[in-house]
Amino acid sequence: MQSIDDLAREITALPASEQEVLLDRVAQINFQKGLADLAGKYRARLARKGRVDNAVEQVWEELHRIREEIAKRDYLN
């Protein structure tokens, strides 16, 4: 495995445009990793509560209810 310094030297040897693409790609992968971690936590919690396989209709009903409750609180009139 390359050391961090070697890797940095290799990256800085790339043209600026390629460095930019590389950094963008690294950021995307890190973001996706964070999202996957959150999905894992969320699914595990739903599974623990026996809610991961809730009927789609039930999930929709809950989403609609929450949406309207929040909307009515934010816009009283």
Place this chain on the structure above:
Amino acid sequence: MTISTERWLLDTNIWLFGLRRDETFPECAKLLSLIGLFSVVIPRQVLKELTTNFTEEEASSFHQLVNDFPEFVELSWDTIPIESVKFYEQGGCRKGDAIIAAHPERLNADLIVTENRQFLQMVVELKVKILTPADALKLLSFRLDQ
């Protein structure tokens, strides 16, 4: 490769079905996995709905993630003028959907992605496009092929 100027509003159902990896809506997870190819704007209403669905720890992870990657996701706590909300309510939307419909113009979002069929069918005078995640994926695929 980022489709740099595209700002999409992903409705709450996209986030939640995507994070659940719901088998009925596999396109939601797929779309979330492509954030970065487009950027996302999350309005106040969606933020509040997500927070209601998350535990404190999940909400904290979500906010941390969003804060760490502002180039991909932007939060907006701004409220929408009531006149805009009423406009969409008069167009047939329920209040909550009307709030979502009113946001893109305010937040310079290019389109809304949702699985909410009632919302998709009821909004007749929306000023931006509403796509299902399946259609959004086709659009991304088309643009990446170009």
